[in-house]
Amino acid sequence: MTAILRIESRNRVRSxxxxxxxxxxxxxxxxxxxxxxxxxxEAIEExxxxxxxxxxxxxxxxxxxxxxxxxxxxxxxxxxxGIYFAYAGAGMIASDIEHRRMDxxxxxxxxxxxxxxxxxxxxxxxxxxxxxxxAITLFGGVQLVDETLDxxxxxxxxxxSVPYFLVCAGIGLVLSVSVKRVGTAQVGAIGLVxxxxxxxxxxxxxxxxxxxxTATPHRYYDSTEILVHEEYALxxxxxxxxxxxxxxxxxxxxxxxxxx
Amino acid sequence: xxAISLENLTKRYGDVSANDGITLAVEEGEIFGYLGxxxxxxxxTIRQLLGLIKPTDGTATVLGADIRNRKxxxxxxxxxxxxxxxxxxxxxxxxxxxxxxxxRMRGDERREELLELFHPPLEKKIETYSAxxxxxxGIVQAFMHDPELVIMDEPTxxxxxxxxxxxxxxxxxxxxxxxxxxxxxxxxxxxQRVCDRVGIIREGQLVALEDIEKLLDRSGKHVWLHLRxxxxxxxxxxxxxxxxxxxxxxxxxxxxxxxxxxxxHLTSYEIDDIEISNPQLDDIFxxxxxxxxxxxx
Numbered sequence: 001m002t003a004i005l006r007i008e009s010r011n012r013v014r015s016x017x018x019x020x021x022x023x024x025x026x027x028x029x030x031x032x033x034x035x036x037x038x039x040x041x042e043a044i045e046e047x048x049x050x051x052x053x054x055x056x057x058x059x060x061x062x063x064x065x066x067x068x069x070x071x072x073x074x075x076x077x078x079x080x081x082g083i084y085f086a087y088a089g090a091g092m093i094a095s096d097i098e099h100r101r102m103d104x105x106x107x108x109x110x111x112x113x114x115x116x117x118x119x120x121x122x123x124x125x126x127x128x129x130x131x132x133x134x135a136i137t138l139f140g141g142v143q144l145v146d147e148t149l150d151x152x153x154x155x156x157x158x159x160x161s162v163p164y165f166l167v168c169a170g171i172g173l174v175l176s177v178s179v180k181r182v183g184t185a186q187v188g189a190i191g192l193v194x195x196x197x198x199x200x201x202x203x204x205x206x207x208x209x210x211x212x213x214t215a216t217p218h219r220y221y222d223s224t225e226i227l228v229h230e231e232y233a234l235x236x237x238x239x240x241x242x243x244x245x246x247x248x249x250x251x252x253x254x255x256x257x258x259x260x
Numbered sequence: 261x262x263a264i265s266l267e268n269l270t271k272r273y274g275d276v277s278a279n280d281g282i283t284l285a286v287e288e289g290e291i292f293g294y295l296g297x298x299x300x301x302x303x304x305t306i307r308q309l310l311g312l313i314k315p316t317d318g319t320a321t322v323l324g325a326d327i328r329n330r331k332x333x334x335x336x337x338x339x340x341x342x343x344x345x346x347x348x349x350x351x352x353x354x355x356x357x358x359x360x361x362x363x364r365m366r367g368d369e370r371r372e373e374l375l376e377l378f379h380p381p382l383e384k385k386i387e388t389y390s391a392x393x394x395x396x397x398g399i400v401q402a403f404m405h406d407p408e409l410v411i412m413d414e415p416t417x418x419x420x421x422x423x424x425x426x427x428x429x430x431x432x433x434x435x436x437x438x439x440x441x442x443x444x445x446x447x448x449x450x451x452q453r454v455c456d457r458v459g460i461i462r463e464g465q466l467v468a469l470e471d472i473e474k475l476l477d478r479s480g481k482h483v484w485l486h487l488r489x490x491x492x493x494x495x496x497x498x499x500x501x502x503x504x505x506x507x508x509x510x511x512x513x514x515x516x517x518x519x520x521x522x523x524x525h526l527t528s529y530e531i532d533d534i535e536i537s538n539p540q541l542d543d544i545f546x547x548x549x550x551x552x553x554x555x556x557x
Binding site: 001002003006007011096099100101102103104106107108109110111112256259260 | 330338348353401
């Protein structure tokens, strides 16, 4: 029974391609700034107050790895990518219920568990399209500014972002099965992902509130660590995957019990 | 075995009972009319039968599966067709793509045959469909897997009279070959024309459950008369006549006694013209909804 997976995957192609296009163009703009940044990095690092450096995770901005890890990925990938997946997750169930599609869908011999699992599985489309689009763009793009990038590091940045995106989608999904209106779920999911990014960034400023950041998915994915320090936090990726599975399980538990 | 069986089915939202202890059974191969005005609780019953909402009390079985048993209910849905009142298709799909989608979940062996009777523009996107075309697409998806039971909620909404007739005829053929139809509607004449039995629901309660024929018998005959001379009410009207209306020499009423007593009563009058007919279900319906009827009139 893969009818839902097929149709949901199909429905995601368009938004995934458009978003990849936006990300690619934005990345190229960022790269165009890099040569100036390379020359003036020291001045920039001095100009920013320390908490700003912590919030965005700036390090080694004069190297391409530091620039991508501190500028391009935190903005485009972590914030906007995360928001997209939260939004996509929030739109899954609530939208079908609101537009009465769920009535017709559930008149078929398909369980509610299967509806959720197939909908979540359809996220393979944006995951593949966005990752490939960005990775290829940046791999080729850095050569335009006379730099090179280790393809292994680049692959790891993308690979380890998958669990992070899935957690963002999971947050959206739980909201999607819990509230009545799809708009509420989507705004709520975007707000939560953005807030947790902010909390994580601010929590790193002092030891007092550092623990707060451990409750955010952003703590467990750090592009600078991968690109600059070549450290792959596989344990963190596992934590994210487990969180994602817990969120999906919670969403199923809520969805099978509720009235539609 | 009953195709659908409701036992004290109750759904409450706070203090409001959308369904209040409904008990009825729909036999295999019959076409059962579920009649009531908008807001009476018809769709609430249907959505419970499909497992979309859970009963507050009581239960029901659909093709033998208890609606509280999600797994069993999901399995029997392979033999179930559903035509909702509000047809939620994926608007971005064409008619063909939508049918393909449902076919992957439950088959479509009768698709071509149905498309000869009901033919929405399959190549076009559903977002461009008229109400009639959406309804036709809904009918095709509800029957294309040759289900044993079809639950229809206001099935003729949006269909032109020609297509309505075609649907009524089609339903008669389907039940003749053993399919059970649960036909929910607020249109009385339609239920009268199509259904074998009818359950009338009012404010969440089942107020009548009878054969259409018996309901009509019990409700008396509609009599219309033209006498040679003006009607003298005190002289002419008997206990068995209700809803009497007199205009000069014309009189119409509902007669609740038997034919013979009516005919012997009439022999003492000079009659110009007479018509005796079954009352429309509308009249009976007014009886069950007398409160609302008096308010409206």
